[in-house]
Amino acid sequence: MMFRIFGVRLKCISALVVICMFSPAASPAAIPEYSAISVEAETGLVLYEKNADTVRPPASMIKLFQMLLVSEGLEEGRWTLEQPITASRKAQHMGGTQVYLEAGDTFSLEHLMHAVSVASANDAAMAVAEGLWESEEAYLAAMNEMAAELGMESSEFNSVHGLPPDRGEDPDKTTARDMALLGRACVKVPQLLEWTSMRELQFRPGEALKYTTNKLMRRRDDMDGLKTGYIRAAGFCVTATLQKNGIRVISVVMGHTDKKERFDLAERLLDEGVALVRRDVFLPEEGSAVEGIGVGNCEVETTDLFASDGITLLTRRDEFDQIEIVYDHPKSLKAPLKKGDKVGTVSAVLGTTVLAERDLLVTEDLPEAGWGWRIEQTVLGWFGSN
Structure with missing residues (x-):
């Protein structure tokens, strides 16, 4: 019969930093x-x-999708950074922010990705999409497929660049929550972070420097991405990230009415987010998780159990002391058992949510006792009971 041992509630020794953020409800009749x-x-x-x-x-x-898709292709060996890309007439006439490609201009994939990441160049983005996927339609299919894989359930993308749709075309649509999913995928890719960390670019010899559209990159050195956006229908947008003290946080702001305040808000959310999170070891990787559990039908009277792996969690500081370690295993074991056999679990639990679970394993072989030992124990039991 199994039973549950609720471990001692873990207490936070240091003072807890609690950041209170108020989220006012939006009027259902108005766009927030x-x-x-x-x-x-x-x-x-x-x-x-x-x-x-x-x-x-x-x-x-x-x-960001293009940076992620291109990085994925580079890692898989489908193309190289030195690969030449030739701009089409369609790329030439993209409009908006651009590096003024002419049809027939050829640049390396790496140089065009610098233009996309630093200057947010729409013509460069179209050239890459057509050059690597052969058509805008094929690229859009790949982008939406990746969005589905990332779980971006509220999103639909119909353009390479994010410009307003032409008459009869569907707009791009997403949410801040979905963009955070995309951001999480992006920060796992060193090549992508290298691109979004660039602060300036000289696209052609003799041209003036182009500076990153992400002003947060100019404010501080610990920022390494990711991407801004603006059209009238979207407002001022940014997906930003930083890593500090081993904690990486992503913030997304969409639809802001003020160009500068968009960055101020994103920066504040990053700093407050880092302060709100802590990483702690709740169960060491080495050592016994349960000591001295009894063993029946075996010459070994007691043994220890160890966890299949340690438990290290990233948690909110204001939830840390609410996390419990829960053991679930029999009161005693019965031979035969082999080293590594699973006999229970140990979990880190917050309320009704299991944050992490590990198997409890036997630390040694526990063979079934022979008849001689059983008879001996029976006889000793008789004398011991008199």
């Missing part, structure tokens, strides 16, 4: 003033949200 969300990158733990599920255009933040 802006959307925002911040998440811990590794786990997706939501640290703050406001109107995070409101559907909006992403504007140029959509170009």
Whole structure:
């Protein structure tokens, strides 16, 4: 019969930092003033949200997909950074932010990706999409397939660049929550972060420098991405990230009415997010998880159990002391058992949510006792009971 041992509630020795963020409810009759969300990158733990599920255009933040798809292709060996890309007439006439490609201009894939990431160049984005996927339609299919794989359930993308749709075309749509999912995928890719970390670019010899559209990159050195966006229908947008003290946080702001305040809000959410998260070892990787459990039908009277792996969690500081370690195993074991056999579980639990679970394993072989030992124990039992 199994039983549950609720471990001692883990107490936080240090003072807890509790950050209170108020999210006012939006009027159902009006489009919310802006959307925002911040998440811990590794786990997706939501640290703050406001109107995070409101559907909006992403504007140029959509170009993060191109950076991710190209990085994936580079890693798989489908193309190289030195690969030449030739601009089409369609790329030449993209409009909006651009590096003024002419039809027939040829640049390396790497150089065009620099133009996409630093200058948010729409013509460069179209040239890459057509050059690597052979058509805009094939690229859009790949982009939407990746969005589905990432779980971006509220999103639909119909452009390479995020510009407003032409008459008869469908707009791009997504949410701050979905963009956070995309951001989490992006920060796992060193090549992509290298691109989004660039602060300036000279696209052609002798031309003036082009500076990153992400002003947060100019404010501080610990920022390494990711992408801004603006069209009238989208408002001012940014997906940003930083890593500090081993904690990486992503913030997304969409639909803001002020160009500068978009960055101020994103920066504040990042700093507050880092302060709100802590990483702690709840169960060491080495050592016994349960000591001295009795063993029946075996010459070994007691043994220890060990966990299949340690438990290290990233948690909100204001939830840390609510996490419990829960053991679930028999009161005693019965031979025969082999080293490594699973006999229970150990879990880290917050309320009714299991944050992590590990198997409890036998630390040694526990063979069934022979008849001689059993008879001896029976006889000793007789004398011991008199």
